[in-house]
Amino acid sequence: MNDIPLTWFLIFAAACFVIGLMGVLVRRNxxxxxMAIEIMLNAANINLVAFWRYGTPVEGDSPISGVMFAIFVIxxxxxxxxxxxxxxxxxxxxxxxxxxxRFDSLSG
Amino acid sequence: xxIYNYVFIGMLLLGAIGFALAxxxxxxxxxxxxxxxxxxxxxxxxxxxxxxxxVRFRIQYYIYAIxxxxxxxxxxxxxxxxxxxxxxxxxxxxxxxVFLLILAVGLAYAWGKGVLKWV
Amino acid sequence: MNVACDWAFPLVWAQQSELDSIPWLKWIIVLAVVFxxxxxxxxxxxxxxxxxxxxxxQDRIGPNRVGPLGLLQPIADAIKLITKEDLVPRSADRWVHxxxxxxxxxxxxxxLPVIPFGVGLAAVNPPSGLIYLIAVSSLSALGIFxxxxxxxxxxxxxxxxxxxxxxxxxxxPQVLSIVPIILWAGSLSMVTIFDKQVLYGWFLFSPPGMLxxxxxxxxxxxxxxxTPFDLPEAESEIIAGxxxxxxxxxxxxxxxxxxxxxxxxxxxxxxIFLGGGTLPWPLTGEPVVTLGGGETLFAMLLLNLPLIGIFxxxxxxxxxxxxxxxxxxxxxxxxxxxxxxxxxxxxxxxxNIFISAVWYECVIRPSKPNYxxxxxxxxxxxxxxxxxxxxxxxxxxxxxxxxxxxxxxRRSVVRSVS
Amino acid sequence: MNQILFGVxxxxxxxxxxxxxxARNLVHAGxxxxxxxxxxxxxxxxxxxxxxxxxxxxxxxGAVAIILMFGIMLTRNIQGDDTTTVSRxxxxxxxxxxxxxxxxxxFGITHEEGRSGRPAWNSVTTRPAIYPASARKxxxxxxxxxxxxxAVGEDLLTRYIVAFEAxxxxxxxxxxxxxxxxxxxGPVSDDPSDRVKSKQNAESLAADEAESLLTSSRA
Numbered sequence: 113m114n115d116i117p118l119t120w121f122l123i124f125a126a127a128c129f130v131i132g133l134m135g136v137l138v139r140r141n142x143x144x145x146x147m148a149i150e151i152m153l154n155a156a157n158i159n160l161v162a163f164w165r166y167g168t169p170v171e172g173d174s175p176i177s178g179v180m181f182a183i184f185v186i187x188x189x190x191x192x193x194x195x196x197x198x199x200x201x202x203x204x205x206x207x208x209x210x211x212x213x214r215f216d217s218l219s220g
Numbered sequence: 221x222x223i224y225n226y227v228f229i230g231m232l233l234l235g236a237i238g239f240a241l242a243x244x245x246x247x248x249x250x251x252x253x254x255x256x257x258x259x260x261x262x263x264x265x266x267x268x269x270x271x272x273x274x275v276r277f278r279i280q281y282y283i284y285a286i287x288x289x290x291x292x293x294x295x296x297x298x299x300x301x302x303x304x305x306x307x308x309x310x311x312x313x314x315x316x317x318v319f320l321l322i323l324a325v326g327l328a329y330a331w332g333k334g335v336l337k338w339v
Numbered sequence: 340m341n342v343a344c345d346w347a348f349p350l351v352w353a354q355q356s357e358l359d360s361i362p363w364l365k366w367i368i369v370l371a372v373v374f375x376x377x378x379x380x381x382x383x384x385x386x387x388x389x390x391x392x393x394x395x396x397q398d399r400i401g402p403n404r405v406g407p408l409g410l411l412q413p414i415a416d417a418i419k420l421i422t423k424e425d426l427v428p429r430s431a432d433r434w435v436h437x438x439x440x441x442x443x444x445x446x447x448x449x450x451l452p453v454i455p456f457g458v459g460l461a462a463v464n465p466p467s468g469l470i471y472l473i474a475v476s477s478l479s480a481l482g483i484f485x486x487x488x489x490x491x492x493x494x495x496x497x498x499x500x501x502x503x504x505x506x507x508x509x510x511x512p513q514v515l516s517i518v519p520i521i522l523w524a525g526s527l528s529m530v531t532i533f534d535k536q537v538l539y540g541w542f543l544f545s546p547p548g549m550l551x552x553x554x555x556x557x558x559x560x561x562x563x564x565x566t567p568f569d570l571p572e573a574e575s576e577i578i579a580g581x582x583x584x585x586x587x588x589x590x591x592x593x594x595x596x597x598x599x600x601x602x603x604x605x606x607x608x609x610x611i612f613l614g615g616g617t618l619p620w621p622l623t624g625e626p627v628v629t630l631g632g633g634e635t636l637f638a639m640l641l642l643n644l645p646l647i648g649i650f651x652x653x654x655x656x657x658x659x660x661x662x663x664x665x666x667x668x669x670x671x672x673x674x675x676x677x678x679x680x681x682x683x684x685x686x687x688x689x690x691n692i693f694i695s696a697v698w699y700e701c702v703i704r705p706s707k708p709n710y711x712x713x714x715x716x717x718x719x720x721x722x723x724x725x726x727x728x729x730x731x732x733x734x735x736x737x738x739x740x741x742x743x744x745x746x747x748x749r750r751s752v753v754r755s756v757s
Numbered sequence: 758m759n760q761i762l763f764g765v766x767x768x769x770x771x772x773x774x775x776x777x778x779x780a781r782n783l784v785h786a787g788x789x790x791x792x793x794x795x796x797x798x799x800x801x802x803x804x805x806x807x808x809x810x811x812x813x814x815x816x817x818x819g820a821v822a823i824i825l826m827f828g829i830m831l832t833r834n835i836q837g838d839d840t841t842t843v844s845r846x847x848x849x850x851x852x853x854x855x856x857x858x859x860x861x862x863x864f865g866i867t868h869e870e871g872r873s874g875r876p877a878w879n880s881v882t883t884r885p886a887i888y889p890a891s892a893r894k895x896x897x898x899x900x901x902x903x904x905x906x907x908a909v910g911e912d913l914l915t916r917y918i919v920a921f922e923a924x925x926x927x928x929x930x931x932x933x934x935x936x937x938x939x940x941x942x943g944p945v946s947d948d949p950s951d952r953v954k955s956k957q958n959a960e961s962l963a964a965d966e967a968e969s970l971l972t973s974s975r976a
Contacts, residue, residue, distance in 0.1 A: 115759060118882070120767070121800070123862075127774075130856075134855035137851035144783060151777060166881050166885075179808070179905065182809055184917075191927050194286050201279065223802060232462075237441055281503075282939055285820075288820060289820040293816055299470055300909040303526060303527055304906075307911060335936055465811075467807055477814075478818060525907075526906070
């Protein structure tokens with residue numbers, strides 16, 4: 113039986129995380145940045161679930177701790193998108209642009 | 221096991237994509253083709269289309285989507301609760317009452333602000 | 340109960356070398372015959388049936404030229420659609436334009452494998468079947484949005500935005516009205532839910548069950564965009580909504596997907612509320628369990644043929660109900676539509692979850708079910724909550740026309756909000 | 758078999774993530790993102806967390822993607838789409854940073870030494886079996902995997918009860934906050950040149966006006 117080594121999942125997650133990070137650095141549109149952040153969160157979820165599945169839980173610990181973490185990450189990500197888009201809409205209404213480089217009124 | 225189920229679903233997914241694309245491809249082969257400029261125009265009741273199509277929509281749509289998102293995530297908590305209710309009993313019921321009351325505050329806020337009203 | 344539970348997960352406890360022991364040939368045959376043969380056939384004749392039924396309601400005859408009773412009409416329609424010219428508007432986004440109907444059709448197909456048509460007749464039985472089901476059925480909203488966006492047509496985009504707003508609004512009551520079933524069955528697996536109904540009778544037969552069935556049916560009708568909830572494709576306002584720019588077989592895909600999802604939601608309603616293929620009264624689990632092991636093909640067939648027959652009869656009735664409603668009711672206004680979802684259905688469904696918990700405590704948890712107490716407690720609760728929510732809803736709706744007609748100032752305020 | 762499946766899913770996942778980051782058109786980027794979410798769900802299935810896979814599809818593709826699409830439609834910059842483009846210099850810098858970080862991460866993953874008696878990540882090539890004879894004990898991992906909905910429900914209302922209620926508060930806060938942000942009365946602009954046109958610009962071309970435009974053009 114040729115199972116998948118743990119490191120494969122970790123490398124896949126690392127690659128996705130790095131791509132998401134690149135998106136955050138490179139994209140200028142705020143919604144695109146939000147999408148890139150979602151990619152990073154998903155990559156983290158892969159790691160959580162992979163470690164849960166390949167490790168053995170400590171006695172008295174939750175049998176599905178990794179999955180629970182991932183569920184809460186999904187919840188927080190959903191809330192983050194809701195508020196994030198709300199903020200982007202507000203900024204868009206103020207400056208008529210969804211460009212993160214233009215939200216710079218705090219820079220001196 | 222679990223993957224076993226989902227391999228079938230994956231096959232169904234690929235099959236459904238093929239099932240959807242096949243008639244489009246057949247149509248590409250069988251159907252007559254007579255290109256003309258006016259045929260490829262956007263159909264807006266025979267008038268020429270004016271202005272930008274991808275207009276900015278009103279915020280109302282976004283508010284409904286937000287409400288949906290929140291209740292969708294709530295479903296993720298509600299379904300496992302319902303499954304485990306048999307083992308957990310009344311304490312779980314009380315917890316869920318609290319959880320749903322918290323969410324009902326959000327719904328009541330939206331209601332009170334009048335954003336549920338489609339104008 | 341234990342018997343049923345053990346039997347409910349035959350696939351889950353299979354061997355580890357699962358991926359190497361997949362019955363590929365059997366699965367391919369199932370896919371080709373059932374999913375891409377029988378189901379599209381059922382859908383084609385649903386269309387024929389709708390045209391006949393609608394014609395009768397309007398004192399016409401309906402299709403009667405192609406074949407006896409017009410029975411070959413679906414085939415003629417398919418040939419017509421497939422030999423039409425393939426038109427994509429110049430300004431459309433070609434790839435997204437193609438992906439959108441495929442996504443909608445895929446979403447309709449993916450709902451079907453978890454439906455238990457008989458004993459051991461669910462194609463697959465994932466332990467989280469119900470949540471999988473609502474997950475894949477929510478894909479169609481995205482497909483509709485993409486269809487409207489990619490067409491680059493104002494009517495299409497408007498129809499798509501309306502459609503998505505409607506779909507997401509009615510998905511909430513849809514998922515909430517399934518919660519009582521999960522609560523009573525204690526499982527997300529469709530097969531287990533079917534087993535529980537074999538043992539204890541239909542889940543419909545309780546006051547919260549009936550209420551949940553009604554709300555699920557309303558939400559289902561809205562989810563498949565049928566009258567009175569067909570605003571996204573209201574011909575008199577926005578041509579054909581999100582599929583205005585689709586012609587020939589590309590339109591045919593939308594058409595197929597619509598009727599396939601009508602079939603799918605009918606199967607869902609039947610499987611979780613109407614006991615699947617069982618008769619109203621509770622059977623003892625014994626014959627089902629002994630035969631359901633499926634030792635011989637003959638025993639399986641003997642057991643399942645009547646079950647499938649009853650299941651299909653119920654599905655037909657459910658679909659007929661949708662036709663009937665379509666022939667009877669006019670289209671809602673968009674403000675009525677949204678307010679009805681959020682101000683009436685959602686609060687009612689949330690309250691109903693707790694009423695169903697009461698029913699659980701009265702009837703299902705005790706070793707000796709106390710039906711009299713269950714009905715006595717939950718029926719007044721259901722009635723009171725319906726009246727209460729209805730009163731709240733009506734009072735909020737009553738205030739609205741006054742504001743709209745008298746206060747143009749109020750209206751302008753609301754508009755500047757948007 | 759497993760490994761081939763993983764390879765296909767991982768390759769497509771990385772490609773769709775790249776597509777999300779690089780696509781110029783925002784809706785195309787969103788579409789790639791949907792594909793990415795779906796492939797992550799496939800990876801969850803490969804990890805035998807099918808409940809999580811269903812949740813992933815339900816929340817991310819069913820709801821988050823819709824919100825993102827609505828966000829795109831609501832911020833469509835009428836003047837032009839220049840904000841979605843990727844600048845070349847920034848792209849090279851970002852790409853270099855990404856490649857550097859990826860190298861470090863892969864080195865770290867493959868050279869990790871097991872801590873506190875645990876095996877090194879590199880040496881873990883098979884997952885624990887989930888069907889031992891004692892697997893039906895309710896607390897075991899195997900039972901949890903085979904009926905994850907139940908296990909999640911039990912954990913939510915016992916171990917993670919505080920987090921569960923906090924999630925409820927978070928969701929409500931997000932809802933209230935998002936609505937409060939969205940219904941801000943009128944446009945608030947610091948720039949006087951903006952204020953002049955903001956009345957028409959921000960509020961015009963709302964859907965209902967497009968609607969009335971259409972109906973009048975049809976008549």
